[in-house]
Structures are given as C-alpha cells and as structure tokens.
Amino acid sequence: MSLFGERRHAPLPAEGYLPGFDGATGWLNTQPLTAEGLRGKVVLVDFWTYTCINWLRTLAYVRAWAEKYKDRGLVVVGVHTPEFPFEQYVDNVRGAANDMNVWYPIALDPEYAVWRAFSNRYWPAIYIADAQGRIRHHQFGEGGYDECERGIQQLLHEAGADGIPDGLVSPTPEGFEAQADWTNLRSPETYLGYAQGRNFASRGGAEIGEPSTYAAPEKLMLNQWALAGDWTIESGASVLNAADGRIAFRFHARDAHLVMGPPASDKAVPFRVFVDGEPPGDAHGLDVGEQGHGTVSQQRLYQLVRERGSIADRTFEIMFLAAGVEAYVFTFG
Numbered sequence: 001m002s003l004f005g006e007r008r009h010a011p012l013p014a015e016g017y018l019p020g021f022d023g024a025t026g027w028l029n030t031q032p033l034t035a036e037g038l039r040g041k042v043v044l045v046d047f048w049t050y051t052c053i054n055w056l057r058t059l060a061y062v063r064a065w066a067e068k069y070k071d072r073g074l075v076v077v078g079v080h081t082p083e084f085p086f087e088q089y090v091d092n093v094r095g096a097a098n099d100m101n102v103w104y105p106i107a108l109d110p111e112y113a114v115w116r117a118f119s120n121r122y123w124p125a126i127y128i129a130d131a132q133g134r135i136r137h138h139q140f141g142e143g144g145y146d147e148c149e150r151g152i153q154q155l156l157h158e159a160g161a162d163g164i165p166d167g168l169v170s171p172t173p174e175g176f177e178a179q180a181d182w183t184n185l186r187s188p189e190t191y192l193g194y195a196q197g198r199n200f201a202s203r204g205g206a207e208i209g210e211p212s213t214y215a216a217p218e219k220l221m222l223n224q225w226a227l228a229g230d231w232t233i234e235s236g237a238s239v240l241n242a243a244d245g246r247i248a249f250r251f252h253a254r255d256a257h258l259v260m261g262p263p264a265s266d267k268a269v270p271f272r273v274f275v276d277g278e279p280p281g282d283a284h285g286l287d288v289g290e291q292g293h294g295t296v297s298q299q300r301l302y303q304l305v306r307e308r309g310s311i312a313d314r315t316f317e318i319m320f321l322a323a324g325v326e327a328y329v330f331t332f333g
Contacts, residue, residue, distance in 0.1 A: 012136040012151060018043060018129040021077070023113020028094055030105035033077060040131050041075045042155045044148075047115065047125040049083045050096035051259045051301045053331040054142055055124040057179055059100060060171035061145045062126075065152060066104045068169060073131070073161045074152060078102055081109040083123065084236065084328055086261060086299040096300065128152060131159035142180075145169075175286055176257075176303060180333035184311035186252035187223050187332040193236040202226040206233050211241050220250035222313055225330070237326045245325075248317045253332035254307045255285065256316050261299030263324025268297040271325075273304050274317045283307045296325055 020035035027033070046062050048055040066076040080097075082088045088110040097106060109115055118127065121140075128137040128151050137151035149168050156164050173179060191197050194208050201224040202214040209232065216226035229245030231238050238247070249256070262269050273280055273292040281290050285303035288294045296302070305316060 012154060015135040015138065018045070018127070018133045018135060019114075019117035021079070021107045021114055023111065023117060024079075024107035024109055025111065026090060026108040028090075028097060028106040028108065029103060033075075033105055033107070035133055038075055038129075039133055040073075040159070042069075042073055042131060042152060042159060043129040043133075044074060044076045044152065045118070045127045045129070046076065046078045047081055047118075047120055047123060048078055049081060049087055049123050050093065050100070051084060051087065051328075052123045053176065053257055053301060053333060056100075056176045056301070057142055057173070057333070058124050058126075058145075059102070060173040060177045061148070061169060063101065063104075064169040064171050065149060068165075069152060069156065070104075072164060073156050073159055076104040078104060078106045079109050079114050080106055081112055081115045081120075081123070084259065084299075092299065095298075128155065130155045176301065178255075178333070181254040181311065184252070184254060185332060187249075187256075187330075189332070190223070190225060190249070190330045191236075192225070192233075192238040192247070192327050192329060194233050195235045197233070199224045200226070202228070209234060216246065216248050220248060220315060222250050222252060225249040237328045240320055240323050240325045240327075243322050244319060245323075246317055246319045247327060248315060249330055250313060250315050251330075251332060252311065252313050254311055255303060255333035256305035257285075257301050257303050257331045257333070258318070259301050259328040259331070260296055261326050261328075262296050263326070265298075267322075267324060268295050269323075269325050270295050270321045272319050272321070274319075275305060276314050277317075280305060282309070296320075299326075301331070 018035045080093050126139040127135050129135045153164050200206050211232045213230050214227040216228040226248045230242040271294050273288050279292040284290050285306045287302040288304050
C-alpha cells in the first residue's frame with residue numbers, strides 16, 4: 001500500500017460530537033443549518049474573521065475543498081467570529097464574503113456563542129465531522145492542508161460516497177491569499193491599541209486614552225513601531241486626530257499589512273507609504289501604487305508592501321493626509 005493510501009485509511013479518532021450552531025445570530029448564503037440536519041454529511045467547520053491574514057492564506061484551500069466535494073457529501077460551514085468591533089456588522093461581513101468569494105454557508109457569530117460551544121481559541125480553526133456528527137480531525141492555524149483533505153476523503157469513503165478522487169487540490173493563491181514567505185518572516189503580528197500593544201517607541205512613551213502629540217525616534221530597532229502627530233491610543237486601536245499623522249515600523253518580511261478604517265463610511269482618507277524613506281516602487285502592495293499613494297475607504301486589511309526583491313530589515317512609514325483613521329494591527333507575511 002502506498003504511503004498516501006496508508007494515511008487515507010489510518011484511523012481518525014473521535015473528538016466529541018459537533019456542537020452545532022444554535023448560537024449563530026444569522027446566516028449568509030443559506031437557510032439556518034443544525035448539527036442534526038447535517039447528519040449523513042461530512043461537515044467542515046471553518047472559524048474565520050475577514051481581516052485575519054492567517055485565515056486569508058487558508059481560504060484558497062477551503063474554497064477548493066468546498067467546490068471539489070460539494071456533490072460528494074461535504075458541507076463547508078464558515079463561522080464568522082469577529083475580532084474587531086466593525087467585523088460584527090452583517091453588511092461588512094456580507095461585503096467581505098462577496099469580495100473574497102466565500103460562497104458556502106456562513107454562520108454569523110458576533111457574540112462568540114458558537115466559538116464557545118466548540119471551545120475554540122483560534123483564527124483560523126478547522127473541525128471536520130463525520131456523517132454521524134463526530135469530530136474526527138482538527139487543524140489550528142495555517143498549514144496541514146494535505147492532512148485535512150485526506151481526512152475529508154476518508155470520512156466521505158466511510159459515509160459510502162462513490163467516486164472520491166485520490167488527488168489533492170493544488171490552488172495557486174494570489175494577493176492576500178498567497179502563502180507567507182516563512183523563511184524570511186521575522187516580524188510578528190503587532191497591535192496598535194494599549195490592550196495588546198508592544199514595542200512602542202515614540203519619544204516620551206504612550207498616553208493611554210488621551211489625545212497626545214507624538215514624535216518618532218530617528219531610528220527604530222527591528223519590530224519597534226512609533227507614532228508621529230496627534231493621536232489617541234485607545235484600547236484596540238490608535239486613532240488619528242489631525243492630518244499628516246504618521247506610523248512607522250521597522251520590519252523584516254516580504255509583505256506588510258495593516259488593519260485600518262476611515263472615520264465613517266463616506267469619509268475616505270488618502271495616505272502615502274514610504275519604504276526606507278522612498279516611495280515603494282516595485283515593492284508596493286495591492287492597496288498602494290508605485291509612488292506610495294493609497295486610500296483608506298473601508299474597515300479592512302490593507303496590503304501596503306509586497307517586496308519583489310531581496311528581504312531585509314526595512315523601515316515602513318505611512319502618512320495620512322486627513323484625520324480620523326483607526327489603525328488596529330500590523331501583520332506580515
């Protein structure tokens with residue numbers, strides 16, 4: 001028997017029963033689903049939130065599995081449990097799902113009820129249940145794609161499905177969904193609110209919850225960040241009070257992202273990005289031009305840098321040309 005065959009037929013232990021989705025406050029792309037109503041199907045539950053880069057880098061695989069096995073007995077359910085306040089709003093989730101082609105059923109979980117029912121702690125997190133409703137495999141965080149798909153195949157075979165292909169999906173993710181350059185990734189997720197913030201380097205330190213004028217140091221150490229201008233550091237975000245405020249970050253990665261939003265849906269904020277003091281040129285991200293120009297028009301994740309050349313320690317800076325921006329967290333890839 002081949003190595004892949006042995007993996008496919010190796011026993012998958014039962015990890016308890018699928019808790020169900022009774023705590024969901026609503027659904028997208030489907031009528032409400034229940035654990036009982038899904039008996040007889042293999043069910044893959046994917047916990048996500050639409051600004052999470054770690055989840056975005058798994059989406060191409062989950063989407064491909066949903067498409068490949070939808071007529072063979074697999075049901076994929078995305079449970080959207082928000083990290084940031086603006087991700088609680090149904091219209092924001094619906095828009096993000098449309099933009100990202102998340103076409104399979106979505107359970108809305110703004111109160112974390114489904115999250116708690118699963119005793120979940122992660123974005124992303126995958127739970128795969130068999131046709132009897134028993135959870136037989138899980139994956140926390142990125143990776144484990146082959147193991148997940150082999151698990152899907154095995155549970156479909158156990159359910160009596162015919163024509164299950166042996167091959168594995170091989171998506172070619174692009175944009176936000178491209179896999180991280182793990183070899184060169186040396187900068188961690190970094191929050192810009194005082195509740196989880198770290199490595200803040202503006203001169204004089206941080207004023208918690210009060211408007212303050214900040215100045216950035218001449219040099220930053222790797223993974224330090226700083227504000228310049230009139231900002232209020234709130235629990236979950238840094239909020240700009242006046243035009244021409246800046247955020248600087250010394251990072252080492254191929255990609256630099258920032259979760260941020262405008263002060264209101266009808267008040268877009270233009271910005272400019274610089275890398276080592278110059279426009280990014282070929283290193284610009286999806287949301288930035290070669291000269292570093294971009295606009296904050298939605299509450300979402302923005303890709304600001306994608307380095308096409310060698311990866312080194314670099315100083316990123318973003319300058320906002322109007323007030324009101326809320327900046328939540330840097331992520332890298």
